[in-house]
Amino acid sequence: MVRTRIAPSPTGYPHIGTIYQALFDYAFAKKYSGQFIIRIEDTDRNRFVEDAEGVIFKAFEWFGLTEDESARKGGDYGPYRQSERLDLYQKYALDLVDSGHAYYCFCTKERLEDMRKVMQSEGRIPMYDKHCRNLSKDEVSKKINDNITHVIRLKILEGRKIVVNDGIRGDIDFDSNGVDDQVLIKADGFPTYHLAVVIDDHLMKITHMLRGEEWISSSPKHVLLYEFFGWEQPLFFHTALLRNPDKSKLSKRHGHTSVKWYQEQGYLPEAILNYLGLMGWTNPDGKEIFSLGEFIKVFEMKDLRSVGPIFDLKKLDWMNGEYIRQMSDEKLYNRITNFIGEEYDKQLVKRTVPLIKERIKKLSDYIPLTEFLFKRPESYEVELSDKKDIFKKVAENLDRVGDWEADIIGESMLKTTQQLEMKNTEFFMLMRLVITGKKISPPLNESMEILGKGECLKRITSLT
RNA sequence: GGCCCCAUCGUCUAGCGGCCUAGGACAUCUGGUUUUCAGCCAGAGAAUCUCCGGUUCGAAUCCGGAUGGGGUCACCA
Numbered sequence: 002m003v004r005t006r007i008a009p010s011p012t013g014y015p016h017i018g019t020i021y022q023a024l025f026d027y028a029f030a031k032k033y034s035g036q037f038i039i040r041i042e043d044t045d046r047n048r049f050v051e052d053a054e055g056v057i058f059k060a061f062e063w064f065g066l067t068e069d070e071s072a073r074k075g076g077d078y079g080p081y082r083q084s085e086r087l088d089l090y091q092k093y094a095l096d097l098v099d100s101g102h103a104y105y106c107f108c109t110k111e112r113l114e115d116m117r118k119v120m121q122s123e124g125r126i127p128m129y130d131k132h133c134r135n136l137s138k139d140e141v142s143k144k145i146n147d148n149i150t151h152v153i154r155l156k157i158l159e160g161r162k163i164v165v166n167d168g169i170r171g172d173i174d175f176d177s178n179g180v181d182d183q184v185l186i187k188a189d190g191f192p193t194y195h196l197a198v199v200i201d202d203h204l205m206k207i208t209h210m211l212r213g214e215e216w217i218s219s220s221p222k223h224v225l226l227y228e229f230f231g232w233e234q235p236l237f238f239h240t241a242l243l244r245n246p247d248k249s250k251l252s253k254r255h256g257h258t259s260v261k262w263y264q265e266q267g268y269l270p271e272a273i274l275n276y277l278g279l280m281g282w283t284n285p286d287g288k289e290i291f292s293l294g295e296f297i298k299v300f301e302m303k304d305l306r307s308v309g310p311i312f313d314l315k316k317l318d319w320m321n322g323e324y325i326r327q328m329s330d331e332k333l334y335n336r337i338t339n340f341i342g343e344e345y346d347k348q349l350v351k352r353t354v355p356l357i358k359e360r361i362k363k364l365s366d367y368i369p370l371t372e373f374l375f376k377r378p379e380s381y382e383v384e385l386s387d388k389k390d391i392f393k394k395v396a397e398n399l400d401r402v403g404d405w406e407a408d409i410i411g412e413s414m415l416k417t418t419q420q421l422e423m424k425n426t427e428f429f430m431l432m433r434l435v436i437t438g439k440k441i442s443p444p445l446n447e448s449m450e451i452l453g454k455g456e457c458l459k460r461i462t463s464l465t
Numbered sequence: 466g467g468c469c470c471c472a473u474c475g476u477c478u479a480g481c482g483g484c485c486u487a488g489g490a491c492a493u494c495u496g497g498u499u500u501u502c503a504g505c506c507a508g509a510g511a512a513u514c515u516c517c518g519g520u521u522c523g524a525a526u527c528c529g530g531a532u533g534g535g536g537u538c539a540c541c542a
Contacts (some may be wrong), residue, residue, distance in 0.1 A: 010541085010542055045542065048541065048542080117539090121466095142530060152540055154540095175469075179468050180468095181539095183538080183539095185540095189540080193540070193541085198542095213536095216536095217536075220469095239467095241470090245534080246476090246534065247537095250536075275475065279490090279503090289490055308470095308478095309470090309471075309534090309535065309536090310477060311476060312476095312477095313475095316477065318491090318492080319492085321514095322503095326504075358504090361503085370503095411500085415500090428500085432474080433501060440501065443502085444501090445500065446500085
């Protein structure tokens, strides 16, 4: 049975990289009829954001990455919120102390900081100096009785080779001398990520553990913990990191990391997922546009590449446009009204859909392109005050049009062009400007039909 | 800096020892369709496969080293 999990921290809007990983977790679990789990890792009380959890779940819903078990849905291996599992972590940490694989540490933050400064100034790598490692049992119990704040640290054996098996990269060897005596239980009684992740993945029966590459260097600690507990490890998969254009890890400063931003830009969730699926993975049949369902059918974790791809918005834009064009008018209409809100006349919006479908890449392109239909242009991109005669003539001819339909409107204007002995391009550009205010717009005849005869004549005669 | 990961067009990638004078997609440019833009169609340019050694009859593909990029070194995840 395959069981995968994504473990976001409730610190704000979800990171696009979290979705990237969740996509693989989800697809893999679904492919093998397993379960996909969302676990909330809220052990850092300093970074905790009150309503972040709800926002996270909403985001997953938006993408259609629906979980089988989670903090909101429950399941057989709960609770799925780490803050509700504190006694569990405590118990296992004490087991580790008993078996000699962990120890109490009473060092103050100040001492630790000073120690690191000294080590750094000596050009050494800052690591805990194991100061509290060899305290006697009596010393420890005395300090605990005296209520001295303490943490519990992992005791790393020296001179050992630790092998981390990664499903994407193969075996990665570490020397235990380079691994720090990691804090397992913090002074506030909360576990650190390292302890919690191992205990939870084991207890929740996770079979395939996928996470970002930035965790590789702490993996030896986790491997050791599995060994000390005598537990079988899940398979590890460390995905390549999404990058900024300068190749550094995708960050707010150089790129867009928040799911919220993508929503506000009017990217479609299915397009984002499709694009993400192209990062580090290639569809065996070469197709670049594929649905989540198709992805699930062919995805294998081992096919993931280990190179960190640069997140290229240009290609996402293209793909989003591709999805928009493939969508039915009805569906696109729903997406647009959903996106722009209530203030726009829905009947009007509906009629514009066929006009803009091939012209927008993102939902946020809609309003700038169609604004002129909802309100009269306030200015014109080109000076029109010296074209009064032309507009007078057009207005006269258009006024005679009986059935206000695109084709007939076009014919009338074509006739006017001939009467005025103007070039088509020149004439229609003037018309485009007077109607829309802009040099670039959706098809003119159709736009005029939607706008209505009265409104069109008003716009034209206002310049005569 | 120590440790670890990675390395094919600007970007995403194909490639698993001969089919590679390196293929596709995005982007760019050109032409066509056209009442603007977009779309669509056709085409072009774009990678001495980071470099240097080695293995081999033969290497983008295997091995070693160098270089470059990235990650990580917290009582954050």
